[in-house]
Amino acid sequence: MTMLEKTTTGGPGGGEDDAVLTVDDLRITFSRGGKLIHAVNGLSYTLRRGRMLAIIGESGSGKSVSVRALMGLLPPSAYITGSARLHDIELIGRSDKAMREIRGRDVAMVFQDPARSLNPTMSVGAQITEALRMQSEISRKAAAERAVELLKLVRLPAAERRFHEYPHQLSGGMRQRVMIAIALAGNPKVLIADEATTALDVTTQAQIMELLVDLQERLGTAVILISHDLGLAASYADDVLVMYAGRAVEHAATSTLFRNVRMPYTKALLGAIPQLTTVPHSQLTVIGGQPPDLSALPTGCPFRPRCPKATEKCEEAPPLDEHEPGHWYACWHPVSRDDPALTGGAIDETAPEVAGPPANADTEDASAAADEHEEVVR
Numbered sequence: 601m602t603m604l605e606k607t608t609t610g611g612p613g614g615g616e617d618d619a620v621l622t623v624d625d626l627r628i629t630f631s632r633g634g635k636l637i638h639a640v641n642g643l644s645y646t647l648r649r650g651r652m653l654a655i656i657g658e659s660g661s662g663k664s665v666s667v668r669a670l671m672g673l674l675p676p677s678a679y680i681t682g683s684a685r686l687h688d689i690e691l692i693g694r695s696d697k698a699m700r701e702i703r704g705r706d707v708a709m710v711f712q713d714p715a716r717s718l719n720p721t722m723s724v725g726a727q728i729t730e731a732l733r734m735q736s737e738i739s740r741k742a743a744a745e746r747a748v749e750l751l752k753l754v755r756l757p758a759a760e761r762r763f764h765e766y767p768h769q770l771s772g773g774m775r776q777r778v779m780i781a782i783a784l785a786g787n788p789k790v791l792i793a794d795e796a797t798t799a800l801d802v803t804t805q806a807q808i809m810e811l812l813v814d815l816q817e818r819l820g821t822a823v824i825l826i827s828h829d830l831g832l833a834a835s836y837a838d839d840v841l842v843m844y845a846g847r848a849v850e851h852a853a854t855s856t857l858f859r860n861v862r863m864p865y866t867k868a869l870l871g872a873i874p875q876l877t878t879v880p881h882s883q884l885t886v887i888g889g890q891p892p893d894l895s896a897l898p899t900g901c902p903f904r905p906r907c908p909k910a911t912e913k914c915e916e917a918p919p920l921d922e923h924e925p926g927h928w929y930a931c932w933h934p935v936s937r938d939d940p941a942l943t944g945g946a947i948d949e950t951a952p953e954v955a956g957p958p959a960n961a962d963t964e965d966a967s968a969a970a971d972e973h974e975e976v977v978r
């Protein structure tokens with residue numbers, strides 16, 4: 601296949617040999633109050649060994665539901681089709697029992713709220729030891745030793761002492777480190793962090809992100825980072841996938857995407873790009889217009905009702921194609937560098953057509969931002 605031929609499960613950063621997780625045409629529908637809610641609508645991507653993929657998108661775009669499906673954590677009301685292969689193992693359609701064998705050992709997840717995920721009546725050491733003994737047949741003593749090793753790996757200060765402490769005795773950042781240690785107990789190939797640092801202060805957030813990057817590099821774990829924080833995605837992720845209405849609309853290496861945004865929705869979301877270097881924690885911009893009703897999606901491009909570039913052509917759904925090497929996007933009229941209608945901020949249907957700095961300044965700032973982030977982080 602040539603570089604620019606259509607691919608549905610593409611993703612930047614290496615050959616097929618590196619693929620750890622291949623998600624192909626994943627669709628998830630809930631039945632609620634007599635309506636069908638189409639939460640995920642043909643999501644496809646490849647996650648590669650040792651890489652961090654940030655999934656970003658507005659609230660309700662299907663980020664959490666799509667990763668919970670990989671873990672077998674959706675309620676029975678979810679109807680799931682498509683495929684998600686972890687190496688050769690198909691994750692979709694497995695029984696609960698079969699999924700329990702995968703969960704923790706092959707794919708593990710860290711959630712936003714460690715206080716609720718940890719058992720308040722057990723010491724953190726006992727909780728990690730239990731997780732280890734669920735994953736493999738080892739003695740209690742060996743598991744306890746490994747638990748202390750894991751606490752050191754996640755850089756918990758005074759690991760031996762903390763082993764005996766209870767969750768309420770630890771700070772929020774320490775509890776999140778314990779959750780990561782539990783997630784690592786099974787030596788997973790994929791670690792999913794869903795808003796895992798959102799509840800933490802900015803300094804602790806950065807420390808946890810650096811820990812994830814360190815683990816990714818040392819253990820070769822592939823990481824999926826779900827976050828509303830563009831600064832985190834720009835600073836730490838290797839690749840970024842933008843979701844809208846349950847599908848991927850743009851996907852590229854982080855530096856490529858931030859230098860050369862092509863999809864109007866991404867452009868609107870990243871209205872704050874020029875400030876990324878000065879404001880390392882930038883939330884996604886609020887976009888004008890209504891988010892899509894997932895029970896009544898429009899035909900064609902789902903962003904059409906909010907997109908100032910929409911034409912009749914957009915009544916036909918644009919495929920997610922690799923239009924430029926390593927850069928996938930789904931749009932009939934991609935944003936160009938000198939496109940005056942979409943520079944410098946959110947798309948707001950009530951706002952004047954040209955908002956913010958001129959096109960070139962925006963693009964150059966974005967490139968500089970991406971470069972600086974690369975230098976700092978890599």
Ligand SMILES: Nc1ncnc2c1ncn2[C@@H]1O[C@H](COP(=O)(O)OP(=O)(O)OP(=O)(O)O)[C@@H](O)[C@H]1O
Pocket residue numbers: 630631632637639657658659660661662663664665666675677894
């Ligand atoms: N159990 C459920 N039953 C019905 N609908 C659901 C269920 N879980 C999620 N949904 C719907 O699926 C859609 C996607 O939800 P999801 O939690 O994946 O969004 P998200 O992108 O993670 O948003 P956020 O950024 O707010 O976390 C939402 O419209 C949500 O209401």
Ligand code: SF4
Pocket residue numbers: 863864865901902903904905907908909910911914918930931932933934
């Ligand atoms: S396909 Fe059309 S409606 Fe969709 S983002 Fe591109 S220009 Fe806008």
Ligand SMILES: [Mg+2]
Pocket residue numbers: 663664665
């Ligand atoms: Mg979510």
